[in-house]
Amino acid sequence: MIDHYSADLLGKLVNRVDSIIVGKRKEIELAVVCMLYGGHILLEDVPGVGKTLLVRTLAACLGGSFGRIQFTSDLMPSDVTGVSVYHPQTGQFEFRSGPIMAHVVLADEINRAAPRTQSALLEAMEERKVTVDGITRPLPKPFLLLATQNPLDYEGTYRLPEAQLDRFLMRIALGYPEPEQEVEMLGRMQENLSVEDMRPVLLLEEMAKMQRQVRKVLVDERIKQYLVAIADASRHHPQLALGISPRGTLAWMGASQAMAYYKGRSYVIPDDVKAVSAAVLAHRLMLKPEAKFAGLNGESVVEELLSKGTVPVFFQQRGASS
Template identity: 50%
Template sequence: MLLDSTGRSSTDDATTLPRTALDDLVTVTGRIRAAVESVVTGRSDAVDVTLAVLLAGGHLLIEDVPGVGKTTLAKALARAIDGSVGRIQFTPDLLPSDLTGVSIYRNQTHEFEFRPGPVFSNVVIGDEINRASPKTQSALLECMEEGQTTVDGVTHPLPRPFFVVATQNPVEMEGTYPLPEAQRDRFMARLSVGYPEAAAELELLDRMETRDPLGEVTPVVDVATVERLVTTVRGIWASDAVKQYVLAIVSATREHPALRLGASPRTTIQLLRAAKAVAAMNQRDHVLPDDVQRLAVPVLAHRLITTTEARLAGQTPADVVTAIVERTAVPARADRR
């Protein structure tokens, strides 16, 4: 199928979003980006992925070595949004009720009163999530997928928007519990912050020498606006050819000889939603294959499990995804007639 210069095909029937909605989205995301980058320097790619996941209505896993700014990035984003923030420091003795809340019996009323936990927040920061037991980690499954939690047989809806940003250290494995595949699959994307370049680190020294930039971050957007932007992103149009391109990439992971576990159908949905967010952030009302390629590794790699042979050969899931994207045929484009 041929795509024209706007990414549309002649057979597609799409509804175009109002230009004002896209302009508003670009303006708001620009303010959020500026607030975050006032604290996190030299990480523009990481900030872009974080914003894309937020606008796509997903959840983010930040995985990297200590001291590179994982928690700082999450806290800066949370402070830029004028909503409730729940901070959870995951430890081996953390209980599921410490996350979701607990019902307390009141002698005065002879009734149980529910006290909500930190998951009842718009932005939930989970620091070192792999230090909690699998039982506690699993308490987030229902929250992240369905936007609700069930305590003592009673289902409680979580506030909207609901955005989980979890961090973990992939180097120090003593006393940790690797995230199960079901938990990883709930995260729309995983990113590594990485070490900053010399110039960015020097700028960081200047900023941190006499003040605390994180403490100076003030809200630049409210939660109602964020929820409206999420709705706008859902309205971004994707042609049948782009959808088939997304499916071809995800399907290839299920058949690749270097992978023991491929990507789930949830991955297909989340990759398309993330690509829509990237398109919207670039002020486009339609998705291009470039948007899909940009998010392929962050969205797919953390869900895949390589075979023993591939690991011994030094092949990572990110390498496999990159190879799949390179060999998957891109939908052809033609000029509008």
């Protein structure tokens, strides 16, 4: 079990974000779980549903530095990572860090930039460092990248390469609010609730401590076999051109540990695995063209794979009694 202090902080964090983003508590919890594991988040949806606001709110609730990158078609890699500037007076080069050198980074409309600029993020996302002019510089710890993107059929967008998609722990869609939730949102707007006025709920040192504790959450051997069996089935699925990679399996297990930690347990149960499955796996699958024409998507394939998997019964009973 996690300590009451950590559970209280996580509850306050979710409630604070929920006070700004109306009717999206499940998505907020997934984002917090993703951050607990130290993973990166991709928010994909139509413009105007609160993707950027969610990232700004999460950043405001955490202490530490915040960087924002507005991706456009003319954005260069040096605009992301930083650049070395020559000073004639001293004859020396001085490194001026880019917005990626922050604890929490918002990559807004990431798929509006050209592939060359998108690839500048790969090293930062995977290795938590950037290399400029042959010199490698570490990123602050902890480092969290939260990116937003518009649907691919929107004008001026580029498809993210599979290697980059695979480095996002979760892809989360917000969707339109229900009518009553939108009415509540309008009411809250009159109350002048502002992200700029929010104080940090969770210090980065506390988040780093929780991330270390998440790694210690118990994952039984049968749960691991269950994850691998689903991943292996995806690699032989007749409607998939690309299944779940080993990195995807590791990410799925890590997200399940983080969900168990968020729920107050020191061990993973199948409900934790299922709760994060769509967000962790759907964007890692590449459907064959005929599957897309048939109306399938990543989420529906993940649901099918889970329905055919054999859930460890012992953990179902243990989870029910806990």
